[in-house]
Amino acid sequence: MSQNGLRKELLPRHVQFLALAGMIGTGIFKGSGETLGIAGPGVVVSYLLGGALLLIVMVALAEMAVVYPNHNVQHLVHKAFGFHISFIVGWLYWINWTLVTVVEILAAGSFLQFWFTDTPLWLLSAICAALIIGINSLQVKFYGEMEFWFASIKIIALVLFILLGGAVLLGLTDFAPDTPTQHLLGHGGFFPNGIQGVFAACLIVMFSFGGSELIGVAISETKDVKKVLPKVIKGVVWRVLLFYILPITIIAGLIPWNEVAGTESPFIQVMDAIGIPGVAHVMNFILLTAVLSAANSGMFATSRTMFSLAEKGEAPKRLTKTTKSGAPINAITLNAVLLLIGAGLAYFAPESIIGTMMTIPGFTMLLLWIGICAAQLKLRPDYAEMPHFRMKLFPATTLVGLAGLVTILIGSSFSKGISVGTVVCFTALTVLFVLAFILGRNKKEEETEIRNVQ
DSSP states (O other): OBOSOOOOOBOHHHHHHHHHHHHSSHHHHTHHHHHHHHHGGGHHHHHHHHHHHHHHHHHHHHHHHHHSTTOOHHHHHHHHHOHHHHHHHHHHHHHHHHHHHHHHHHHHHHHHTTTOTTSOHHHHHHHHHHHHHHHHTSOHHHHHHHHHHHHHHHHHHHHHHHHHHHHHHTTOSTTOOSSTTHHHHTTTOSOTTHHHHHHHHHHHHHHHHTTTTHHHHHGGGBSSHHHHHHHHHHHHHHHHHHHHHHHHHHHHHHSOGGGOOSSSOHHHHHHHHHTOTTHHHHHHHHHHHHHHHHHHHHHHHHHHHHHHHHHTTSSOGGGGOBOTTSOOHHHHHHHHHHHHHHHHGGGTOTTTHHHHHHHHHHHHHHHHHHHHHHHHHHHGGGOSSOOSSOOTTTTHHHHHHHHHHHHHHHHHHTSTTOHHHHHHHHHHHHHHHHHHHHHHHHHHHHHHHHHHHO
16 A cells, blocks of 8 residues: 555546546436426526536636646635635535435436346445446556546447437437427427526536536646646537537427436437337446446545545545555545445435435535635636636626526525425535534644744
8 A cells, every 4th residue: 555645647538538427427317307307498598507607617627727737626725715615615525426426326226227127226226336436446547548438438329319319309210209399399388487497407407517627636637737628628518518408409309398207317218209129228228337437437536535635634644545556545445335325325215316316416516616716716816827728708707607606506595396405415514614613723723832832
């Protein structure tokens, strides 16, 4: 075992696909059914709004990462606001990705039930968790290579779904609906639940887009950050918008939005509706691979965040321990235990556990994105040199993004049907505030004692 730390072995294509892998998972393949149920076809507006906010957050993060190339998300927040806020953001980020990873392995278990109908969800999810734990124990370059191919499979699948579904929707095949707008406008209109439904769906949209800041986590293990990061961010944003908005439009156009429900993914329901033999099985396999990929990214995020917390003394120092290959083994072990516990939650509520848990990371992701925007506002005046890649129309753009995120956070907190997420998130936030205050006071007392001795 070693204390030498993480290694810079992630290549540009690894980083780009790592971010895509984190963002393209349960949120689209499973959560699209939840968002359609909340907002109807108008959920496309929710994804557009979320995409605009995503772009602002990503550019703010990229700008800071270029100026401070050895800082990840938590380091940047610490530099901007000091110990207390950094402690809260770091632990909140870790909680967020722990929950996200649990959701992904629960979704993987549910896709396995497509074939193993009599096997309980908790058992199938635990098997998926064991696979993810094993992959993350490997050397980071092997992890990056595996994630590259995982992500490639699901991106190819989305492209094929868009091509096939688009052809059906536009009447280019024998499986077309009566009119392209039959389902988009025929079941209560494009906004069946009004603008309120659009904003209510934003919480799961934020969960879906969460993962973009994985680039910020991977910075410390990336070569040539200044050259790589701007290209990566520009590519990720437009691809994610395409891979969310087009598939959602196709799903809403091919099956009634108010019939998209149940344990099956809307993608599987569309394949069944088209009626091509065997395609549903192929799509289910691809979706399984996709959510395992997202869980893989989530495990990477949780272990590296915990390593970062331990490095700064905000978590036990023993969690900085790494293997000879550079994997933070103790942090991985801790998150592995929590992942298996999360799989066990499906024993108590197999029907509702995924939908309920998706709302909680939505809250924490909003808070984290707010922290990134606020950090950029605070740090920009102190840059030693203005980077070539930077936010346009600063500070107006960042302020607009910050206001949008705060509005969604407040609105979602009082939306019907997400009370569990509200309670869990704000309880965790309160506990973290108290702990930050106590630990911050202890740190000040220790520093005072050291100065007195000297």
